[in-house]
Amino acid sequence: MEIESVIQKAQEGNKEAFTWLIRTCQNxxxxxxxxxxANEEDCGDAIQEAIFHAYQNIGKLQKPKFFQTWISRILIHxxxxxxxxxxxVVTLPVQRERGKVDxxxxxxxxxxxxxxxxxxxxxxxxxxxxxxxxIRQIAEMLDIPEGTVKSRLYQARKLLSKKLGDSPxxxxxx
Amino acid sequence: xxKEYPNADWEKFFQEDIEEHIEIPAGxxxxxxxxxxxxxxxxxEKPVVSERIQSKPNKTKRRxxxxxxxxxxxxxxxxSFVATYAISPTVQQAVxxxxxxxxxxxxQIAQSKGLVEIVNYQxxxxxxxLSIEEILPGTDRIRFLYDVKKKNGQSIGSxxxxxxxxxxTVTVYDQKTGEKIESFTSGTQPATEDRQSKGxxxxxxxxxxxxKVVVEIKAKKIWSDTERETSIWGxxxxxxxxxxxxxxxxxxxxxxxxxxxxxxxxxxxxxxTRFGDHELLFFTSSVTEKPPYFGDLLHYDLLDANxxxxxxxxxxxxxxxxxxxxxxxxxxxxxxxxxxxxxxPFPESPFYTFRLKxxxxxxxxxxxxxxxxxxxxxxEGLNLQLExxxxxxxxxxxxxxxxxxxxxxxxxxxxMSNKKGVGGYKExxxxxxxxxxxxxxxxxxxxLNVDPKxxxxxxxxxHKGVPVDWETRLEPQPKATTTPAKK
Numbered sequence: 001m002e003i004e005s006v007i008q009k010a011q012e013g014n015k016e017a018f019t020w021l022i023r024t025c026q027n028x029x030x031x032x033x034x035x036x037x038a039n040e041e042d043c044g045d046a047i048q049e050a051i052f053h054a055y056q057n058i059g060k061l062q063k064p065k066f067f068q069t070w071i072s073r074i075l076i077h078x079x080x081x082x083x084x085x086x087x088x089v090v091t092l093p094v095q096r097e098r099g100k101v102d103x104x105x106x107x108x109x110x111x112x113x114x115x116x117x118x119x120x121x122x123x124x125x126x127x128x129x130x131x132x133x134x135i136r137q138i139a140e141m142l143d144i145p146e147g148t149v150k151s152r153l154y155q156a157r158k159l160l161s162k163k164l165g166d167s168p169x170x171x172x173x174x
Numbered sequence: 175x176x177k178e179y180p181n182a183d184w185e186k187f188f189q190e191d192i193e194e195h196i197e198i199p200a201g202x203x204x205x206x207x208x209x210x211x212x213x214x215x216x217x218x219e220k221p222v223v224s225e226r227i228q229s230k231p232n233k234t235k236r237r238x239x240x241x242x243x244x245x246x247x248x249x250x251x252x253x254s255f256v257a258t259y260a261i262s263p264t265v266q267q268a269v270x271x272x273x274x275x276x277x278x279x280x281x282q283i284a285q286s287k288g289l290v291e292i293v294n295y296q297x298x299x300x301x302x303x304l305s306i307e308e309i310l311p312g313t314d315r316i317r318f319l320y321d322v323k324k325k326n327g328q329s330i331g332s333x334x335x336x337x338x339x340x341x342x343t344v345t346v347y348d349q350k351t352g353e354k355i356e357s358f359t360s361g362t363q364p365a366t367e368d369r370q371s372k373g374x375x376x377x378x379x380x381x382x383x384x385x386k387v388v389v390e391i392k393a394k395k396i397w398s399d400t401e402r403e404t405s406i407w408g409x410x411x412x413x414x415x416x417x418x419x420x421x422x423x424x425x426x427x428x429x430x431x432x433x434x435x436x437x438x439x440x441x442x443x444x445x446x447t448r449f450g451d452h453e454l455l456f457f458t459s460s461v462t463e464k465p466p467y468f469g470d471l472l473h474y475d476l477l478d479a480n481x482x483x484x485x486x487x488x489x490x491x492x493x494x495x496x497x498x499x500x501x502x503x504x505x506x507x508x509x510x511x512x513x514x515x516x517x518x519p520f521p522e523s524p525f526y527t528f529r530l531k532x533x534x535x536x537x538x539x540x541x542x543x544x545x546x547x548x549x550x551x552x553x554e555g556l557n558l559q560l561e562x563x564x565x566x567x568x569x570x571x572x573x574x575x576x577x578x579x580x581x582x583x584x585x586x587x588x589x590m591s592n593k594k595g596v597g598g599y600k601e602x603x604x605x606x607x608x609x610x611x612x613x614x615x616x617x618x619x620x621x622l623n624v625d626p627k628x629x630x631x632x633x634x635x636x637h638k639g640v641p642v643d644w645e646t647r648l649e650p651q652p653k654a655t656t657t658p659a660k661k
Contacts, residue, residue: 019210026206030198044205051209140397145407 007064018055025068028131029075035126036079046082050075072131073141076123113163121156128153280451281317281374283519284310289424289450299408301325302396306414311421312449313382316389318375322396334373335362335393342393344377349386349415356380384422389414425449426650433530433644438463441472443528446648452498453517458510462535469511471534471584471637478523485517495520525649534583534637545589545629555582555636563615571617578605586634589618593628
């Protein structure tokens, strides 16, 4: 199915089309929410709110090809709303719901180190590596200058490298 | 461009994570399912009702508890709905979202009327030129048509200037004294369909301004919706003189009459102001005598000189002329409400008729009944029967039959779960919908999977009044020579 035509249908008020769009990106939305929020209930609430706002405002989306970026931005906003309401330090739960049984020790260690990052750094890492967004796209999404993204990403990489015993390299502009 | 990993050894783990299948936990999946199931059928039928808006905004889970699924009900809801408008910015935004239309129709009409001034102001930074090409001056707002071009002269696509007061500012000064004039920016939007590379920036005044002014636009970010990579950070500053004294001559205004029925039921059509690209209608209406002081429900039509209805509160979703914004402020003694409605331009006509068809006062019933399939519900002004049905989309639903008794109008009903966190569905019923063996259907798909013992049927607010047959003529004249009301 041509995704842009589905988005157009959703913009015309077609609920089925909108539902289809959410189904195609729900894994990504969950992973994004999880990169910011500590517990599953909050992730569910944030995604629920994001769906609500996206449905209400999809008519404002001017370029269908940016749907994923657009709804991700809405979700990030909802996640931070929840964080602000909670006003507490967020720690990720020890157990994650996924993971292979044959996960290597290095990978377990890597995931533990990721959990130690603050949520804004974790978000940057998520957008850069998991969502494969460029520095410019991340800057747009988070409304911060590209230089800030670049320096924060470099600091995050430096920290990860230090903990994981590797040398950081400059993040190249994508 | 696809990034290449790894730059460091540990980056391979990201790739492994991406390739690994993600299983969304059941609790999260349930919330996604519920959210999707509870969305109204059409995006235009926004799940915006005052109950939701007035609930504490930080309790995000509650947002889905009250959903409205009838556009028809929204039409007649107007007055009680906008009564909350003056309360908070959240409500204002919700109302704006609900009446989500662009101002471009008005801009196009203003262009065709020759109200737009062609200008050429520009500034270049970072090899990017921001230019102001047209001005649509008004005493309550000024709109600017802008474009952004690259060094080679090509437009960079549909552009925005980011968030008002953060990424850009618009300041208005008195040209003569240099004093700052109170104003606010309501944002940018793409210009008309055939001019997609351009945008419209709007600045508004809380009070009408009828003097020569200077508008200073300062932008520090320009981004394109078509090419996000072309977002540019820089400094663009443009000063534009605008003469608002000339605009006054183009504005037309008319006053209307007053309908009075006893002490506590009235409507005064204060003024219609025609700005060329938009219309403002002000009217004062009665409110309930006791707290919580809901605005009265008004049924009215707007007609042109040929007797054609172009706006009606009965069928807001079918109107030829739409409301852009609506607001209500209450008097200090809570006896009246000043309603402000901004419309898209009216069809051209030498005069307009405001036809009042009814004023209805809200009565809070606030009754709950344990839900039983096929149940009958009786309360003041209503006599209903519920039956379970299969909707056209094969989802379960409730069909409401029966009647709203004579003199009663617009009832709010809801099917709710008694269980915490499940929520329910809300619907509005008009008396006309139930006449001649009529009925109202609404989908309650998720709730009907809940044990019926955990469900309840609520009746909320019903409106009581009498039909009215009253009209007043609005004959717009140049504003300086506004005619008194004609009835």
